[in-house]
Amino acid sequence: MSKRTEKTIVDIAEELNLSVSTVSRALNDHPNISTRTKEKVKKMARKLGYRPNAMAAGLRSNRSRTIGLMVPRISMFFPATISTVIQNKLQEHGYNLLICQSNDSLEQEIALANTLYSARVDALAVSTTLYTTDFSHFDIFRDNNIPLVFFDRVPGTHDVKVVKGDDYRGGLAVTEHLIEKGCTDIVHISGPLSCNLYVERVAGYKKALQRHKIPFKKSRVFYQELTKENALQACARIFAQKPYPDGIFAANDTTAITILEYCRKINVRVPEDLKIVGYSNDPRAEIIRPSITSVDQFPALMGEKVAAALLELIQQPKSTPQQFSQEIIPIQLIERESSAADAKSRTPAKKKQKQG
Template sequence: MPKGSASTIVDIARELGVAPSTVSRALKDHPFISQDTKDKVKKVAARLGYRRNTLAAGLRNSHSNIIGLIVPRISMYFQSAVITAIQNTIHSMGFELIVCQSNDSYKQETELVNVLYGSRVEGLIVSCTMYTTDFSHFKIFTDNQIPLVFYDRVPRNFPAHIIRGDDFEGGYMGGKHLLERGCKDIAFINGVLSCNLYQDRLEGLKSALKKAKVPLKKSRFFSHELTVANAEATCKKMFSRKPFPDGVFCANDTTAIVTLQYAKKAGIKVPQELKILGYSNDPRTEIISPALSSIEQFPAEMGEKTAKAMLDLIHTRNYPKKPVESVTPAKLIVRETT
């Protein structure tokens, strides 16, 4: 057992009195190496505790077997569910995943793109910052023909594979559902409008309201980062004086949960006086009482699609000149708050 120094192909070669090239070939079952030699090489390799240096191999072949992932935050339910699926799919194909968080900072995102490029990742998977509207920092990947796949928070009109949810439809279904439940005065608590998700959800909702000829009043529309603190502030404002809205559509579940808790505390009956609808179908929605209606986004499917798009791109090298979009449908999950 070699302590302190890793053994290399050369060590094995020396020990057996063969050339390093022979060892290299033997280890990967090259057809022109005799079974006898292969056996000997493998035996010695095992004895010396040989492990292939992927760095050296990567340098030689100019690839790393590592796929980079940039994500705003790991700990959001939707994201961690997607990452799990991506990781498992990708790993089963012999790739590793290097996971980085942009923490929703545009600056960090651009830095990460450069760092991962420098690491010569085989491909890059990204869910953008909610503030990313300029996507030129990703050009270095397309310019150098390195596979690039976006999911969830994605650019419009960037020549890459785009795996996204049907946020327009989600917004539309949500609006339609609240209307069908009798809401006449709907409030919408949305994320920041620099992000495609929230643009689409808003457009979807507007479309549903327009069809029913119900307006979305300015005083009923809120747009900000969907944190607990912001949601609380918005609730305070929204319920500061009557009339209260009779339906609140929240663009994420955290906000919906805060709203529901606020309503309970304020003695507003849910769903009788107020209907609340969330987005993402976070596990918490099932558990809170009354259980929150929400929009399911199928993170596992999205993750798998994303990973498959990446692996496909790596194998076919079929780089798109235009955006190639794949839309995962959204699904309304009706529970007790509507």
């Protein structure tokens, strides 16, 4: 079989007996080319299976019209929502989004940074891995004046734009909510302290205990990746002996849901015996029963702010050096059944279901 050759604008020009420059302008909707000629050229391009060489065009214009986005895991609710919003916003301005996931591997994050730089992206937005403490693999973007925005999981200091949630206030709000509901022995299941999110949430947790003169106990805080498997291991330790805690602050909703299911198996009643609060306001938190109190981080708003920051930086002169600036996205505690003062709040709902 003969190898198929890639068609070029030269082939289109020969088929239509036009100059190569006319074909090029027609394909790019140049105002000096008539609508009739544009339609004729584009029809022939489709017929021949012509594909524009975006990389070559990018080299000529010094713009690829492509922006890189790196997230830990696209399967999680929070980064998935942010990624969708960013893509939609950038497409409105004629940019394509190249989405990569690090799988929370620092080695993979470093490799992806090099790949995206080689792909000549016009800008890069990054939510780092849980274990990224050295951010020097992103210096190649900053050193070459390629716009760089960190969001959610971010460095403490770097000459870049940062968009992050108010995690300190989130940790404070959750813990104070549990205290207001009568809890005095509150477990906190945190992520690793190598990540800014959990440093700040733990700080908020500690501050709330201090405000209400409740002693901080190291044995009541767990630092781990927030997976279902790790949550089950934590539960085995928490409920190995009495007294059980009367409140648990889980740093994500997967952990909160896992704790709820574990309690059901060992006959610990939620919220009567134990109150649970999660984090991120995953849609699952609302539909499980009892529904789980959680913290809304407004991922759509964060996505909009990240997209706006990228576009603003791209439009600046390339010689303009980036400087550190920070934008804080607010949080909101969404109270549900898992932290209700007692079981009475659930009784009307049950009666209503029986009547239906």
